[in-house]
Amino acid sequence: MATSFSGNAKAEICRYIPAKHCCALAECFGILLFCNSFQGDNIRIITESREFAQILPKLFKRAFGVAFDQMPNDATTGKLVFQITDQEKIHRIMTCYGFDAKDTLSLHINLPVVEEDCCKASFLKGAFLAGGSVTDPAKGYHMEFTTTHSSVARECDSLLQESIGFQPKYTVRGGNRVLYLKQSDLISDCLTYLGAHISAMGIMEAKLEKELNNKVNRRCNCDDANTSKVVEAAQEQLSAIRILRENGAFQNLPAKLQQAACAREENPEASLSELAVLMQPPISKPAMNHRLQKLVQLSQEEK
Numbered sequence: 001m002a003t004s005f006s007g008n009a010k011a012e013i014c015r016y017i018p019a020k021h022c023c024a025l026a027e028c029f030g031i032l033l034f035c036n037s038f039q040g041d042n043i044r045i046i047t048e049s050r051e052f053a054q055i056l057p058k059l060f061k062r063a064f065g066v067a068f069d070q071m072p073n074d075a076t077t078g079k080l081v082f083q084i085t086d087q088e089k090i091h092r093i094m095t096c097y098g099f100d101a102k103d104t105l106s107l108h109i110n111l112p113v114v115e116e117d118c119c120k121a122s123f124l125k126g127a128f129l130a131g132g133s134v135t136d137p138a139k140g141y142h143m144e145f146t147t148t149h150s151s152v153a154r155e156c157d158s159l160l161q162e163s164i165g166f167q168p169k170y171t172v173r174g175g176n177r178v179l180y181l182k183q184s185d186l187i188s189d190c191l192t193y194l195g196a197h198i199s200a201m202g203i204m205e206a207k208l209e210k211e212l213n214n215k216v217n218r219r220c221n222c223d224d225a226n227t228s229k230v231v232e233a234a235q236e237q238l239s240a241i242r243i244l245r246e247n248g249a250f251q252n253l254p255a256k257l258q259q260a261a262c263a264r265e266e267n268p269e270a271s272l273s274e275l276a277v278l279m280q281p282p283i284s285k286p287a288m289n290h291r292l293q294k295l296v297q298l299s300q301e302e303k
């Protein structure tokens with residue numbers, strides 16, 4: 001199965017399971033508030049990340065001493081579904097966060113749970129694992145956290161600002177609240193903060209590569225444009241000189257113009273500055289341009 005950029009970032013984050021109970025509790029809190037369903041009668045977490053699926057039961061065990069009622073088996077492919085429906089287990093989990101299982105309409109980020117810095121990071125890791133994604137930088141810069149709870153989105157907004165130092169953008173999409181980042185350096189910083197260092201570097205590398213390509217393209221286009229302009233001008237001058245020679249006007253031209261014409265004929269690809277120094281005595285580039293323009297003009301009068 002092809003792994004996505006997002007899948008790789010999640011795999012990196014999952015390499016580390018928090019050792020401290022406070023952090024396990026905070027990571028699970030992030031998971032629960034950003035997962036598919038966290039309600040009084042049902043907890044449902046759906047993921048496509050095998051790595052996340054592997055650590056999820058361990059995390060719940062460490063945080064609450066609770067096992068899932070429904071879990072995917074090893075043969076399951078695609079979406080992996082974890083569920084808890086046992087009322088007692090749900091009650092136990094809710095109480096850990098100071099919630100009442102009978103009243104889950106106003107779920108919010110219970111601040112004491114994320115008070116310590118270690119727990120803030122753990123919470124955001126959980127939020128990203130359950131409700132986050134990051135786009136392959138080759139396709140564009142986009143990272144988001146999605147939750148169904150509006151107050152959670154608001155509180156997570158300030159949590160991100162507090163811990164990473166910048167504010168994500170906010171939008172509502174089909175009943176979901178979405179916090180998102182669009183700037184490559186912010187996405188990279190955020191991934192670093194979450195512990196996905198390789199993915200963070202991937203973003204910066206993609207950015208550098210894009211900048212380099214743009215620079216090279218700009219230079220090529222610029223060179224091409226200049227080169228073709230020079231060639232076109234030289235062609236026009238050469239055909240003007242040929243006309244003047246053919247109709248016998250050439251030998252009546254002032255010496256200065258004859259000299260300029262000969263220099264051009266002998267150096268069809270030379271630039272104006274190169275031709276200018278061949279004149280006797282050497283002249284300036286604008287003066288050289290003037291002489292060649294004069295030849296073109298005379299040939300047109302001859303027609």
Ligand SMILES: [Zn+2]
Nearest residue numbers: 022023118119
């Ligand atoms: Zn902690």
